[in-house]
Amino acid sequence: MADYFEDFEVGAKQLTATAQVSEKAILDFARAFDPQPMHTDIQAAKNGPFHGLIASGWHTAALVMRLIAEARPFGDAQVLGLGVDELRWPHPVRPGDTIQSEMEIVAKRASESNPNYGIIGVRVTTRNQKGEVVMTHSPACWVRRRPSNT
Amino acid sequence: MADYFEDFEVGAKQLTATAQVSEKAILDFARAFDPQPMHTDIQAAKNGPFHGLIASGWHTAALVMRLIAEARPFGDAQVLGLGVDELRWPHPVRPGDTIQSEMEIVAKRASESNPNYGIIGVRVTTRNQKGEVVMTHSPACWVRRRPSNT
Numbered sequence: 001m002a003d004y005f006e007d008f009e010v011g012a013k014q015l016t017a018t019a020q021v022s023e024k025a026i027l028d029f030a031r032a033f034d035p036q037p038m039h040t041d042i043q044a045a046k047n048g049p050f051h052g053l054i055a056s057g058w059h060t061a062a063l064v065m066r067l068i069a070e071a072r073p074f075g076d077a078q079v080l081g082l083g084v085d086e087l088r089w090p091h092p093v094r095p096g097d098t099i100q101s102e103m104e105i106v107a108k109r110a111s112e113s114n115p116n117y118g119i120i121g122v123r124v125t126t127r128n129q130k131g132e133v134v135m136t137h138s139p140a141c142w143v144r145r146r147p148s149n150t
Numbered sequence: 151m152a153d154y155f156e157d158f159e160v161g162a163k164q165l166t167a168t169a170q171v172s173e174k175a176i177l178d179f180a181r182a183f184d185p186q187p188m189h190t191d192i193q194a195a196k197n198g199p200f201h202g203l204i205a206s207g208w209h210t211a212a213l214v215m216r217l218i219a220e221a222r223p224f225g226d227a228q229v230l231g232l233g234v235d236e237l238r239w240p241h242p243v244r245p246g247d248t249i250q251s252e253m254e255i256v257a258k259r260a261s262e263s264n265p266n267y268g269i270i271g272v273r274v275t276t277r278n279q280k281g282e283v284v285m286t287h288s289p290a291c292w293v294r295r296r297p298s299n300t
Contacts, residue, residue, distance in 0.1 A: 033212035036219055036228045049230075057231055058215045062183035062208045069186055078186045080199075081207055083238040089231065 003075035004146040005118030008105050016067035016101045021055055023095035029059040054092035060099070060135050061087070064126050067101050073122070080142040082119060087137040091128065099134060101126040106138070110145075117142045153225035154296040155268030158255050166217035166251045171205055173245035179209040204242035210249070210285050211237070214276050217251050223272070230292040232269060237287040241278065249284060251276040256288070260295075267292045 023042075030039030034056035037044035045053040069079055093099060107121030120143050126135040173192075180189030184206035187194035195203040219229055243249060257271030270293050276285040 029212075033216045034219055035216065038228055056212075056215065058208070058212045062179075062206075062212065065206065065208045066183045066185065069184055078188055081239065083236070085235060085237070086233070087235070087237060088233040 003077065003144075005108065005120065005143045006146045008108055008120055008143065010105050010108060012105045014071060014073055014103045016071040016103070018098050018100040019063050019067055020098045021059075021063065021093055021095065023053065026053060026055045026059065026093075026095055029062070030056050034058060050092055053095055055094070057087075057089040057135070060089065060093050060126070061137070063099065064101050064124065064135060064137075067099075067126075068103065068124070071101075071103070073103055074120075074141070074143055077144055082140040082142055084140075085138045087135070089135050091132045091134045093128065093134050097134075098129045099126050107140075111142070114142075116145055118145055119143070153227065153294075155258065155270065155293045156296045158258055158270055158293065160255050160258060162255045164221060164223055164253045166221040166253070168248050168250040169213050169217055170248045171209075171213065171243055171245065173203065176203060176205045176209065176243075176245055179212070180206050184208060200242055203245055205244070207237075207239045207285070210239065210243050210276070211287070213249065214251050214274065214285060214287075217249075217276075218253065218274070221251075221253070223253055224270075224291070224293055227294055232290040232292055234290075235288045237285070239285050241282040241284045243278065243284050247284070248279045249276050257290075261292070264292075266295055268295055269293070 038048050038050060038054055039056045042053050102125045104123045106123045109119050111117040111119055120141050123138050125133060128134050188198050188200060188204055189206045192203050252275045254273045256273045259269050261267040261269055270291050273288050275283060278284050
């Protein structure tokens with residue numbers, strides 16, 4: 001999108017690349033971090049409330065982080081998360097799904113604690129290949145202010 | 151804590167086990183999901199704003215999910231997240247740190263969409279070995295109601 005806090009405009013949007021989610025990736029992540037049958041056991045998941053294996057919501061969140069990092073919304077600067085609000089998973093992510101995130105700048109304000117930084121509020125909407133929303137969240141990120149001598 | 155929605159009391163607390171975070175685990179997770187120098191490049195991280203390698207916040211979140219899943223706060227029932235609010239990372243997690251989460255029930259209400267479920271609001275505070283808070287978040291979880299014939 002841009003490099004400095006001053007360059008960002010509320011309402012600006014950016015789309016990430018896409019990521020496909022394999023059954024193996026779902027199982028591997030869940031066995032490491034979210035060992036519950038709906039994420040780790042194909043047969044149990046089939047008989048469970050989602051009628052099939054679904055990705056851990058934290059796996060989806062991690063994949064979205066990668067899509068955002070690779071989209072470099074803040075140019076050369078790293079994505080420094082201050083926190084996240086309203087993290088939701090309206091539809092499950094299933095094996096073979098392809099997801100893509102849309103970032104929209106929804107707020108900006110100066111930092112009260114650091115005059116070299118501003119804070120950008122982003123609304124991220126992640127959809128699968130059918131256009132169903134699989135995750136929404138609202139991160140707030142530190143972004144450098146333009147040095148006054150440039 | 152308990153098995154059915156009716157068994158939970160606002161104010162009840164439960165502590166998870168602990169998890170130690172290795173440098174290799176930080177690098178592996180970040181290379182897969184959050185490829186930014188503060189998480190993936192030991193030398194660049196040393197010269198960066200955190201003066202050393204730090205874990206991706208999503209890595210910390212995934213580790214906390216594992217601690218919660220293994221603590222089985224809802225007994226035999228899986229932890230079915232409806233969403234998460236107020237996810238924050240006040241202190242970074244560094245190689246060698248040991249983290250532990252405390253869950254507190256802060257709210258409960260009936261589900262409007264499904265009479266078989268209630269919704270439990272949990273406040274989770276995760277600390278490192280020095281007692282510094284490294285993550286806070288407030289998940290809301292689906293929990294089964296006690297069948298009326300038992």
